[in-house]
Amino acid sequence: MKIAVIGTGGVDRTVAAALAGLGHEVVVGTRNVENTLAGTEPDGFGNPPYAQWQQDHREIRLLPFAEAGAFGEVVLNATNGANSLEALEAVGSANLAGKVLLDLALPLDLSQGMPPTLTVANTDSLGEQIQRAFPEAKVVKSLNSVAFPVMVDPSRVPGEHGLFVAGNDEDAKHVVRGLLVGFGWPAGSIIDLGGISGARGAEMYSRLYFTLAGVLETFDFNIAVVRA
């Protein structure tokens, strides 16, 4: 499958490399290819310069946002949530129309430290905002409830634990489920939260998630939904 990963940070690289490793044709989208490749210092999260990472992933082409969007049959939004709408505008509505837009971003405000607050919550969510802004895209919210190493390798957390999907389009959720199963998520571990408004629960859980990460002193954890 042709997949465009929008964003060049740690999440993006991890997901892009995992998808390429599974045999997908993957491109990464960025605002300005030249600037992205020109960086020589680690970013604020300690990720090495993109050009350095690129050398180990020559099969993953770096393209401007719009070209990446045009290439992808599935588009992944893994940008900083606070900038997602702007980045997706640069990808372009026409390049998103009719496509699966897998949104795994969190709208985090880290200005007050950890655990972060959200830039949108309670009465709205980033997933819903993106669906409203790009009504012809088939937005599916998923993966945002675990750390990025766990996203692509659920076995980092032992035993049974769950992942959520939310979106208005059943076929799009089916495509996303296929990608998740490819990462190693058992089909039975993927819980459908219904329409895209389910993104609100998935995003608001992040406060508990980051609080737990603090007290557990690890991001290698997840929740399992246990029912009678």
Next chain:
Amino acid sequence: MKIAVIGTGGVDRTVAAALAGLGHEVVVGTRNVENTLAGTEPDGFGNPPYAQWQQDHREIRLLPFAEAGAFGEVVLNATNGANSLEALEAVGSANLAGKVLLDLALPLDLSQGMPPTLTVANTDSLGEQIQRAFPEAKVVKSLNSVAFPVMVDPSRVPGEHGLFVAGNDEDAKHVVRGLLVGFGWPAGSIIDLGGISGARGAEMYSRLYFTLAGVLETFDFNIAVVRA
């Protein structure tokens, strides 16, 4: 232990009855005893009239808010979260000072149906508001992450699943842990989220909780935290 349960709804009655069954001396606090006993119709959630419930629980005295607060060594806030601060004002700061105030309320706004939004979230929480309003009380947030039948009988959900506590006072959390263990929660299932700001994660999880309840079509579920 002398325990005052503030509120007369379904949660309050369930928790009060369970605590009395465990041998605690339990009173229920209400704004106006006469009015509470005068009701002859089920409430909005289908709970039978209080007077009817009272007949089956004669050992649990119904007292005005302030008298109940004065009686309790531990005070439980199980009022509607939107009214909690007002109800606790009626209980009175002096009656809460130095005591364990177990807050299991959720600040739900049900006016737009299910799943509810929260009247406070993201940058604050009900637990934090209560602690600020009653600085001499030892507020502990817990139990709010499960349905009230599960609160007092975790075995309704099979296997391992977790509960959270958050609060600034370690001794108060120790007292609450004791009550939770009394309800049947294994000590190892109780996760300490740290200070009272941990209430924010526990409360914001409620959006996911109510979304899950909708898709699972049951409230007999819970989450387990799984870690490497």
